[in-house]
Amino acid sequence: MPDADGRALAAVVEKPRAEVATEQLRAEGVYDDARKVVEYGAETVALPVTAAPAETDVREVVVQTDPERRGTTLPDLLAERGWSDAEIERAPGSWAVIGSVVLVTLEDCPREAELGDALLELHGEADTVLAHEGVSGERREPDSRVIAGDPTTETIHTEHGTRYALDLREVMFSPGNKAERARMADVIAGEVGPAVETGGSAGTDAETPERVFDMFAGIGYFTLPMARAGADVVAAEINPASYRYLIENAVLNDVQDRVEAYRADCRDVEVDAVDRVVMGYYEAHEYLDTAVSAVASGGVVHVHEATPEVELWDRPVGRIEDAADRAGRGVEIEGRRKIKSHSEGVWHVVVDARIV
Incomplete structure (x- = not known):
């Protein structure tokens, strides 16, 4: 225009x-x-x-004397490259631009190199197209390969003002969690949800920062926006590559004084009486006893889980109630949200539970 x-x-x-x-x-x-x-x-x-x-x-x-128009859609660009309608049907319908990298799941897509070139044409700000083939293990290590552009996959991604340095071949990044990352910053800033009502905590004293335990910090997915919003965060991360970026990103966002980072299994980090615990891992239920023991009376635990739709919301809520019962504590469910589809018939969900 x-x-x-x-x-x-x-x-x-x-x-x-x-x-x-x-x-x-x-x-x-x-x-x-x-x-x-x-x-x-x-x-x-x-x-x-x-x-x-x-x-x-x-x-x-x-x-610009001869501005280049952007292709309207990926199917248009593929058609220009001679793809048949049947081939275009097999092309991915969605992808994410993370910093300078286009992250895409191919499945049975043909002509990978041509697809990659079309995505680079569609997104002029990107340099690389990376095919994502899943995440495995407790350390959430990605399996991926470059199909077009610069082989360099290290980049800086910006989201709601938070900057994330990362190498997408070494560490995972979930674009679908964007709204939840922003929401956690808003929770800390007091823009959504009830205040944490613990003696001497941020919920009762605006001048006292909330203390948060991020049990699966990664590169700082939730740690960084919460720290930028004013929380003091104890962050645990077991993956060495993710931990390195967590430290780098705390400095990049000028919150290093608010982040106490540990390269460790979160169960081995001594934390107690925090105002809030974030469990941003699909198998978080295995660590619920640790979370319950770490949170102060009246504090909130945010539990992520991949749950079959037929078990919503009985399974995630039941697991939290069982963990609270084992600790001799009560629980009040204050929120529950579907984040995105995890796989067919399975949802990535988050449950907010106040532990009393």
Whole structure:
């Protein structure tokens, strides 16, 4: 879309800042989705805008004399490459752009390299297409391979102002949990949900930060937004690669003073009387006894689980109640949410439980 004078404008930024700047330009309402992001020299890119940005920091604003239009859809781009209707039907219907990497699940998709090239054309801000083939083991290690673009898979992803450095071939990142990550920051900021009512805690004293135990911290999925919102977080992570990025990301987001990180099994970290426990792992129920013992009376445990639909909500709630009963404590269920489909007939859910 041209500006008021009919010019095709673009904001020039350094390549590492492209995702952050794009998010800021969208927030300003001046980002132009109809045109491609293109390189502007060896170290910068030109982000298409409908007007000169007033709030986003950019190197300069330039006029594009021959702007490149963005392909309308992936099927359109595949058709241009000679794909038949039957082949297009086998192409993925969804994917995620994480920093400079397009993460996609292929299943039985044909012509992988051509698909990768089309996705790079569709997303000019991306450099790499990575085929995701699952996550395995207690350390949640991804299985993936590059199918197009730059073989480098280390990037910085920005989400609601939180910056995540990661290598997608070494550590997992779930785009579908985006809303829940934002929600946990809002919980800490007091924008949603009831306050934690424990003596001397953040719920009763606005000047005292909430103390949070993030039992499966990863690269800081929940730790970082909660710390940025004002919580003091004890973060446990057993995977060495994820732990390294957790430390790096605390510094990257300037919350290193609010994050106490341990490379350890969360059951081996001595934590007690915290206001909140986050259990962001599908098999979290195996660690419920640890969570219940760590949370103060009146504190909240957020339990993630992959639950068959036929067992909603009896199984996750029942497991929490059993753990509380083993500890001689009571439980009040304050919230329960479907996050996303985990697999056919199975939901990723979160239950918020106040332990008394």
